[in-house]
Amino acid sequence: MMRLDAVLVALVVASALGVVASQHQARKLFGALEREQTRAHGLEVEWGQLQLEQSTWAAHGRVEKLARERLGLSAPVQGQMVVLEPQS
Amino acid sequence: MKKQRTVTFNHNPLLKRELPAWRSRLVLMALLGCSAALIGRSLYLQGIHNEFLQAKGESRYARVLEVPATRGRITDRHGDMLAVSTPVRSIWAIPSDARLEPAQARQLAKLLEVDVAELDARLGASRDFVYLKRQVAPDEAERIAALKLPGIHQQREYRRFYPGGEVMAHVLGFTSVEDRGQEGIELAYEKLLAGQAGSRRVIRDRRGQVVEDVESIRPPRDGQDVALAMDGKIQYLAYSALREAMTTHRAKAGAVVVLDVRTGEVLALANAPTFNPNNRANLTGAQLRNRVFTDTFEPGSVMKPFIAGLALERGKFKAETSIDTSPGRMTIGTATISDAHRHGVLTVAQIIQKSSNIGTVKMAQQFSPDEMWRLFDQLGFGAPLNLGFPGEAGGRLRPAKSWRPIEQATMSYGHGISVSLIQMARAYLAFARDGDLLPLSLVKVDAPPAAGKQIFSPKVARELRTMLEMAAGPGGTAPKAQVPGYRVAGKTGTAHKLEGGRYTNKYVSSFVGFAPVSDPRLVVAVMIDEPSAGQHYGGAVAGPVFARIVEGSLRALGIAPDAPITPLQLARKPADPAPIAAVQESM
Numbered sequence: 001m002m003r004l005d006a007v008l009v010a011l012v013v014a015s016a017l018g019v020v021a022s023q024h025q026a027r028k029l030f031g032a033l034e035r036e037q038t039r040a041h042g043l044e045v046e047w048g049q050l051q052l053e054q055s056t057w058a059a060h061g062r063v064e065k066l067a068r069e070r071l072g073l074s075a076p077v078q079g080q081m082v083v084l085e086p087q088s
Numbered sequence: 089m090k091k092q093r094t095v096t097f098n099h100n101p102l103l104k105r106e107l108p109a110w111r112s113r114l115v116l117m118a119l120l121g122c123s124a125a126l127i128g129r130s131l132y133l134q135g136i137h138n139e140f141l142q143a144k145g146e147s148r149y150a151r152v153l154e155v156p157a158t159r160g161r162i163t164d165r166h167g168d169m170l171a172v173s174t175p176v177r178s179i180w181a182i183p184s185d186a187r188l189e190p191a192q193a194r195q196l197a198k199l200l201e202v203d204v205a206e207l208d209a210r211l212g213a214s215r216d217f218v219y220l221k222r223q224v225a226p227d228e229a230e231r232i233a234a235l236k237l238p239g240i241h242q243q244r245e246y247r248r249f250y251p252g253g254e255v256m257a258h259v260l261g262f263t264s265v266e267d268r269g270q271e272g273i274e275l276a277y278e279k280l281l282a283g284q285a286g287s288r289r290v291i292r293d294r295r296g297q298v299v300e301d302v303e304s305i306r307p308p309r310d311g312q313d314v315a316l317a318m319d320g321k322i323q324y325l326a327y328s329a330l331r332e333a334m335t336t337h338r339a340k341a342g343a344v345v346v347l348d349v350r351t352g353e354v355l356a357l358a359n360a361p362t363f364n365p366n367n368r369a370n371l372t373g374a375q376l377r378n379r380v381f382t383d384t385f386e387p388g389s390v391m392k393p394f395i396a397g398l399a400l401e402r403g404k405f406k407a408e409t410s411i412d413t414s415p416g417r418m419t420i421g422t423a424t425i426s427d428a429h430r431h432g433v434l435t436v437a438q439i440i441q442k443s444s445n446i447g448t449v450k451m452a453q454q455f456s457p458d459e460m461w462r463l464f465d466q467l468g469f470g471a472p473l474n475l476g477f478p479g480e481a482g483g484r485l486r487p488a489k490s491w492r493p494i495e496q497a498t499m500s501y502g503h504g505i506s507v508s509l510i511q512m513a514r515a516y517l518a519f520a521r522d523g524d525l526l527p528l529s530l531v532k533v534d535a536p537p538a539a540g541k542q543i544f545s546p547k548v549a550r551e552l553r554t555m556l557e558m559a560a561g562p563g564g565t566a567p568k569a570q571v572p573g574y575r576v577a578g579k580t581g582t583a584h585k586l587e588g589g590r591y592t593n594k595y596v597s598s599f600v601g602f603a604p605v606s607d608p609r610l611v612v613a614v615m616i617d618e619p620s621a622g623q624h625y626g627g628a629v630a631g632p633v634f635a636r637i638v639e640g641s642l643r644a645l646g647i648a649p650d651a652p653i654t655p656l657q658l659a660r661k662p663a664d665p666a667p668i669a670a671v672q673e674s675m
Binding site for chain 2: 026027030031034044045048049051052054055056058059060061064081083
């Protein structure tokens with residue numbers, strides 16, 4: 001009888017410790033998940049900002065200005081254009 | 089081995105007292121009673137009436153957190169960003185908590201870019217909550233947070249940015265500080281774009297970190313992205329062509345709309361004057377107006393081809409039927425209608441080419457007001473197109489019963505009736521397509537309807553295309569609308585403006601056309617309000633804008649030229665003097 005009691009007590013203690021350990025593990029993992037989610041959100045925000053930046057740099061008005069002023073480009077006049085017919 | 093002797097103290101005679109037995113029982117009972125009371129109380133608190141304590145306990149560590157949702161992005165048809173929300177912070181204060189040292193106040197004022205005196209005034213307010221500055225960039229907010237001032241708090245918000253700036257301003261509209269749509273697409277598609285913030289209950293530990301997710305009360309719903317039908321390149325072309333025309337002709341206002349003939353999508357829509365949606369200080373109503381949708385005007389001669397279409401459709405005229413327009417004047421009732429030039433006998437095709445008022449009126453007189461009204465109604469005049477754009481105007485089309493003969497006559501050449509530019513552009517789809525009208529769309533269409541409402545037969549539409557090509561060609565009213573390499577067709581309009589019930593000497597010049605004629609892909613409608621640099625004919629003012637947009641757009645879309653390119657470079661001998669003087673006709 002005594003022995004059985006001792007075994008049961010030991011089991012209860014072990015299971016209680018297990019609960020504590022797994023709870024701790026769960027919280028730690030949850031913390032990690034939370035951090036990753038925050039990071040994901042941050043990255044999404046950054047992506048939006050980069051898209052914004054990209055479309056600001058690639059704005060048609062800016063491209064045209066650079067092409068004309070810095071690179072000295074211009075639209076070809078009629079005689080300079082060659083139209084290729086697709087071979088059928 | 090010694091035998092152990094046990095000493096039992098309770099039988100110690102010294103301790104032996106003769107006490108009445110009830111005393112010990114009483115103590116025992118009292119103790120039992122106490123513990124029963126305790127057990128009862130704890131049963132009551134934990135089992136039966138446990139809400140109160142549970143709520144109290146939860147309020148110590150459980151929190152409901154708001155999960156922010158972002159507003160959907162707006163992109164053009166190629167996926168280029170047109171409107172993006174990014175997080176910013178708002179700085180707010182509880183004035184009674186914000187007791188700042190003068191040095192702190194100066195630091196804060198510097199970071200907020202406001203006057204110290206103004207900051208003091210705001211913090212001295214007797215309210216519980218004041219915004220110090222809204223929509224502060226995140227890094228700036230970080231620096232303010234680093235000051236760790238008492239009573240100064242921050243709040244996350246979103247701000248909408250428009251990388252397209254003024255080019256796209258009128259289509260997109262803008263949002264309020266609360267990130268809600270106020271104008272344009274932002275308002276029209278508010279339901280789709282707006283995100284819905286969610287909330288969840290969590291458990292926080294001593295340091296305020298979330299340690300457990302209890303439940304998600306409402307999941308956040310991010311706003312959906314909207315892909316517009318707009319083509320960024322064509323829009324830019326339209327905008328810059330319009331802006332150039334505005335300066336050359338010193339016009340009061342102008343508008344351009346470009347439609348895709350095959351799908352009915354709005355590829356570009358530009359207005360002038362415009363505004364920068366990223367900086368909306370000092371805006372005026374004139375800048376905000378989207379003239380394409382909300383302004384109606386008397387279209388003038390751009391209306392004539394519809395009458396010719398009706399005439400051909402009913403078989404009362406053929407393209408080569410001759411009509412005598414001499415002597416260039418005509419009296420109906422007490423009013424006189426005139427042509428700017430005398431033309432004599434013209435065919436129906438020539439009437440459109442030369443834009444003769446008399447000829448058009450003579451065709452229109454063959455029809456009852458009711459027949460004309462029905463045509464206008466079918467073309468979509470007189471009622472808003474219902475694209476969902478805020479403030480769409482329907483124009484004015486009076487019921488046929490109230491038309492007097494002179495009114496029927498003037499309406500045939502576009503006076504006494506008012507339309508918006510988008511309505512006119514859509515009506516021209518009937519010529520550019522094989523006589524049918526598609527519903528328009530501001531958002532990208534994946535599966536365009538194969539055919540719309542039939543207005544004219546394909547044969548009549550084809551004949552009209554030829555006439556309109558003549559109008560935009562040599563001998564027509566808009567030779568300046570021509571585009572090298574492509575066949576274009578279109579009609580000019582020059583209307584006197586109606587002010588206070590009288591026609592003034594101010595004009596609205598317009599041009600509506602399509603290209604390439606062999607297989608139309610684009611309808612372009614241009615309207616210039618009050619050009620005041622000398623020229624006012626639609627062909628001279630709006631025609632070149634059309635040409636510039638069509639030339640650039642067709643190239644951008646990669647559409648093969650359908651006209652032989654005249655090799656101007658190879659012509660060594662000086663060009664002939666302009667072979668045919670441009671016939672720039674009024675009305």
